Amino acid sequence: MRTQVAIIGAGPAGLLLGQLLHKHGIANVIIERQSADYVLGRIRAGVLEQVTVDLMEELGIGQRMRQEGLVHDGVELMFKGARHRIDFPSLTGGKTVMVYGQTEVTRDLMAAREAAGLQTVYEVGDSVRLEGFDGGNPVVRYRRGGQEHVLECDFIAGCDGYHGVSRASVPKGAIREFEKVYPFGWLGLADVPPVSEELIYANTERGFALCSMRSPTRSRYYVQVPLEEKVEDWSDDAFWNELRLRLDPEARERLVTGPSIEKSIAPLRSFVAEPMRFGRLFLAGDAAHIVPPTGAKGLNLAASDVKYLSDALVEHYGERSAAGLDHYSERVLRRVWKAERFSWWFTSLMHKFPGEGEIAQKLQEAELDYLVSSKAASTAMAENYVGLPL
Structure with a gap:
C-alpha cells in the first residue's frame, strides 16, 4: 500500500492533519494503535482558542461546535477569598475562547473522515515500526489481523502522543528533551452542573482549585493534591469538602454535588523535544511537547502544529518548494515555547509549592x-489565554 503522508495517531492532531491534507488533495492514511471507541473514550480538556475554532470552520465541520459549544468572554481568578474577572474581548480586540470538549472535537473529525471515505487503520497495537525516514523512502510497518502490512509514503507525521512510537523511533542523540515535573497533580471529579458560567481559577492557602465545565449541565472540578496521593483515598464527600474550602462564599453556595462518574489524579509536566523534524519524519502535538493543563494549551498547540505542517506539505506538493518543511521545526517551536512559558507561569502563580513557606503565598497574592x-x-x-497568532 502507498500514500503520500502516513499519519501515526488518530487523536485530534492526526485527524485534523488528515482533514487539512485531504482538503488540498494530499492522500493520507492514519495508523492508530487503539480502537476508535478507545480514542473517543479519552476525556481531555475542551477550551479551544480562536485558531482551533477557525480550523474547524475552515474544514466545514464546525456546525455542531457552534450549536453546542460555549463561547467564553473571560475567566475569573480567585485569591484572598474574592473573584476577579479577566475580560477577553475588551483586552484582545474582541477575541474569545470556546468550551467544547476534546471528545467532541475528535468525534466531529472522525465523522468527517469517514464521510470523505479516508482510510484509518485502528487496533494495530504496539506493532508499528517506522523505517527509512532518514532517506527518501519512508515506510510504516504494522501488524493487524495476524498479518504484516507495509505502508510506503513520502512523509511520516508523528501525532501519536507522548508515549507513541514516533519520537521513540528517532536515533538517540538526534533529539534534545527538556522537562519539568511538578510536585503535585490535579484530582478531578465530573458530571454535575457548573458552579459558574465561566471558569474559576482559585489560588488559596490550601492549594489550587479549578471549576471548569464541558457543557451547561456537566462540570469538571479539580483540586491540587500531592503526587503521592491515591484516588482510592479520596471519597466523593472528601473531595467536595476540600473543594468547598478552596472556593469563595458565593461559589460554595452555588456548588451542586453528586456521585463521581470519573475520578482521577493527573500529573503536571512541562516537556519539549527539539527538533521536531528528522528527515521525512515530523512530530506534532503531544509527541513533541506537553504543557500543564493550567493554561488550556495542549489541544490548541497540537492544532497549530498541524496547521504549520499541512501548510508546508501543501507548499511542497503544490509549488515543489521545501521551504516550509525546512523551517517547520523552527517556526513551530517558537510558538510552543511561548505556550510553555505561559503555562509554566500560570501554574507557578496559582499553585502551592511544597517547602516554600508563607512568603510564597504572599508573593503570589501580590502578583x-x-x-x-x-x-x-x-x-x-x-492575549496568551485566547491564543497567540500563528
Whole structure:
C-alpha cells in the first residue's frame, strides 16, 4: 500500500492533519494503535482558542461546535477569598475562547473522515515500526489481523502522543528533551452542573482549585493534591469538602454535588523535544511537547502544529518548494515555547509549592493583585489565554 503522508495517531492532531491534507488533495492514511471507541473514550480538556475554532470552520465541520459549544468572554481568578474577572474581548480586540470538549472535537473529525471515505487503520497495537525516514523512502510497518502490512509514503507525521512510537523511533542523540515535573497533580471529579458560567481559577492557602465545565449541565472540578496521593483515598464527600474550602462564599453556595462518574489524579509536566523534524519524519502535538493543563494549551498547540505542517506539505506538493518543511521545526517551536512559558507561569502563580513557606503565598497574592489591577498585565494574560497568532 502507498500514500503520500502516513499519519501515526488518530487523536485530534492526526485527524485534523488528515482533514487539512485531504482538503488540498494530499492522500493520507492514519495508523492508530487503539480502537476508535478507545480514542473517543479519552476525556481531555475542551477550551479551544480562536485558531482551533477557525480550523474547524475552515474544514466545514464546525456546525455542531457552534450549536453546542460555549463561547467564553473571560475567566475569573480567585485569591484572598474574592473573584476577579479577566475580560477577553475588551483586552484582545474582541477575541474569545470556546468550551467544547476534546471528545467532541475528535468525534466531529472522525465523522468527517469517514464521510470523505479516508482510510484509518485502528487496533494495530504496539506493532508499528517506522523505517527509512532518514532517506527518501519512508515506510510504516504494522501488524493487524495476524498479518504484516507495509505502508510506503513520502512523509511520516508523528501525532501519536507522548508515549507513541514516533519520537521513540528517532536515533538517540538526534533529539534534545527538556522537562519539568511538578510536585503535585490535579484530582478531578465530573458530571454535575457548573458552579459558574465561566471558569474559576482559585489560588488559596490550601492549594489550587479549578471549576471548569464541558457543557451547561456537566462540570469538571479539580483540586491540587500531592503526587503521592491515591484516588482510592479520596471519597466523593472528601473531595467536595476540600473543594468547598478552596472556593469563595458565593461559589460554595452555588456548588451542586453528586456521585463521581470519573475520578482521577493527573500529573503536571512541562516537556519539549527539539527538533521536531528528522528527515521525512515530523512530530506534532503531544509527541513533541506537553504543557500543564493550567493554561488550556495542549489541544490548541497540537492544532497549530498541524496547521504549520499541512501548510508546508501543501507548499511542497503544490509549488515543489521545501521551504516550509525546512523551517517547520523552527517556526513551530517558537510558538510552543511561548505556550510553555505561559503555562509554566500560570501554574507557578496559582499553585502551592511544597517547602516554600508563607512568603510564597504572599508573593503570589501580590502578583495576582497586580495582574487584575493593571490593564497591561491583564492584557498580557488575556492575549496568551485566547491564543497567540500563528
